[in-house]
Structure formats: C-alpha cells, structure tokens
Amino acid sequence: MKILHVVTLHTPDHAFGGPTRVALNLSKAQRAGGDDARVMALGDGFGPGGLPDEIEGVPALLYPARHVLPMFEVSGITSAALLRDARRAMRGADLVHVHLMRDLVTLPAALLALASGTPLVVQTHGMVDPTEKPVAKLTDLLGVRRVLRRADVVLHLTEAERVDVEAVAAPVPLTRTARLVNGVRPQERKPEREPGGPPTVLFLARVQERKRPEDFVAAMPAVLEVYPDARFVLAGPDTGGLASALARAGELGVTGSLDVVGALGHEEVLEAGRKADVYVLPSIEEPLGVSVLEAMSVGTPVVITRTCGLGPDVARAGAGRVIDSRVGQDAANAAKVAAAVLELLDPDAGAAAGKAAWDLVNADFTIDAVTASLRRTYEEVVARRS
Secondary structure, three states: OEEEEEEEEEOOOOOOOHHHHHHHHHHHHHHHOOOEEEEEEEEOOOOOOOOOOEEOOEEEEEEEOEEOOHHHHHHHEEOHHHHHHHHHHHHOOOEEEEEOOOOOOHHHHHHHHHHHOOOEEEEOOOOOOOOOOHHHHHHHHHHHHHHHHHOOEEEEOOHHHHHHHHHHHOOOOOOOEEEOOOOEOOOOOOOOOOOOOOOEEEEEOOEOHHHOHHHHHHOHHHHHHHOOOOEEEEEOOEOOOHHHHHHHHHHHOOHHHEEEEEOOOHHHHHHHHHHOOEEEEOOOOEOOOHHHHHHHHOOOOEEEEOOEOOHHHHHHHOOEEEEOOOOOOHHHHHHHHHHHHHHHHOHHHHHHHHHHHHHHHHHHOEHHHHHHHHHHHHHHHHHHHO
16 A cells, blocks of 8 residues: 655654654554555755655655744745645555644645545644634634545544544534554563662653643752752753753752753664653643653653543553643642652662553554554545545
C-alpha cells in the first residue's frame, strides 16, 4: 500500500515534537512491513546543505517553510510548492494520512485529499478541540469541520479527545472514528541502579509553558534536601519556556544541580532515559506523550499528571506516579512532583515501577501493535471506498 503522511513541520532539533515523531514511527514500521510510506512536511532550520530527502530512513518530501503569519508561529507557516505538489503526490497514493492541526499545511492538504477523492485518514493528536479563539473558530468554519465530517476515519488517542473532536464537528455526528494510541519500539530493559550513586531526574520534552518545566525546577529543593548530590536534567528544544525555568532555578539557588542539554536525537533520547532514575513530565494537558512512552520503554518510572492521556494506564500498571496538577497552584504542584520523585527514588519502589513501566509498553504500546491496528483501519477504509 502507498501511504502519504502529511505533517506540519520537521526541524533538525525535532522542535515540533509529537506529531512528526508519530508520523516517522508509523512510517518506519509500515515500510518494514512492506508498505511504501513516506512523509510530506515543511522543513525549517536546516543549514546550507539544504533539506534532506529522507528522515531516519523514511523518504521525505520537505519544502522550505515560509513564515507568512509569524504571530501564529507553527500555525502560520506554509509553502505554495508543497500544496502544489501535494495533489500530484496524493494521486499516486492509495491513502493519505493527515496529522491535522489548525494550520496552513495539514488543513489545506486534507482539503486537497477530499477534492482529489483519495481515501483520507485524519489524526488530530489532541490539537483540535473546542475553542473560543476567533481565528481558530474561523478556521473550523472554513475547513476543519468539513475535513472531520468527510474524512474516511478520524483517529483519536483517548476518549476525551474523541469527545473534543465531536464537539468541533457538531452538530454533524462523526460516525467513522477509531482509537489509535502512540507506539514506540521495544527496548532492552536497563539494569537496576547501583545503590549509593547520585540519582538523576529527567525532564525531556519541548521546553514550553504547557509542559510545566517550572514545576520540575521548583521541585528540586525538596529532593535535594534528601539527595544533595542529585542531578536534574532539563532536555528538549526550547520553544518558549527555558528562560523562565532558568530564572526559577536561579531564584531557588539550584542552578548548580541542573543540567540543560537542549534538543536530543532519537537515540540520545533513549540513552537519557536509560541514565535517569525518574522521568518527570508535569504537563497540565498531554494527550499521549511519546516521550513518556520512550522513557518507560527502557524501564524508567515516570511522574505524570492526571490530565495526561497515559495517566490511567500508568496508574493501573503501577508504572510510576500520577499526580494532580492545576494551573495557578505552582507551589502545590511542585510539592506533588517532589513527593512523587522521592517515592520513586526509593530503590525498591523505583525498581518495581520501572519493571511495570517496561511491561506496560511491551504489552500495550509497541509500534508493531499500533501499526497492525492502523493497517486494519486502512484496509477497512480502502475496502469501503471500493
């Protein structure tokens, strides 16, 4: 089967995060299974060598990003050449898989798929939800609702996301939806930590306000009281939250215990997870974080919030700690993060949670299982069209 994945953006530091990572993971697994899967996206931040024609072994159709509406950041970039070539690429595909957001790439691409008659699968990654923002409401009126209502299937990560997408498409009910979780490659489980060594606590995600890196930093003093030699690693591309996180570290006097390592490649992400004793993502809203799955895939227990899509799975499996976190309650949030980290730094509790995390990924979140489920959805779509 020839599959065209359309996603908004790819950069050398993977700053766009989840949707691109999901598109790449799916494409790699699909190609390994014999399908011709490729990715179409904008490329930005590449040097004089130009845009690559493949990403991690996946053929890529990348186009220079034009920042036509800089005030809207990622939502305001596009490429006339990409949209021109998308129609031709779609004609040669059996199916188009659009990783949809309210932007000038994936939305017009989805509309082009509808116009071309190519079977269309839409995946929203928690990025299309009810809103009162005027521009977003206008975008829904001009195209998002039409795409959701006419797509052959709309994929959701969680039941909460399905409800949100239904609300955007209302009053027309969506009758063709399917759940598709994110998946990662199984990894060898890391050895248990040697007793007595300095523990490492890891935040690895885009460093932005929504991910709450300040809660991670603000939890440091309480942990350092018990483990004075602990190291805290803040990893990931800065997308607007680094300055405030560093300022908070300075205010608390913990800068010397904080290592800021920036963006990491995929293998470096896994290695950082192996070196960490606990992974922390205190994001207020996180549909189903790939970085959380990657940490668990090597046997690292996690601290996440109840509003994370993986919260019920982590709690059920005992794969870490799931905490309550609320906007505007910074001190309380930090205290909850610190308490959870301290629990998991206990050798017995950490070992049990790490084993449970590794088991959870291998049971429910491998990329092969996810891709097999998606393949069945694709076949249903194509058969229905036929």
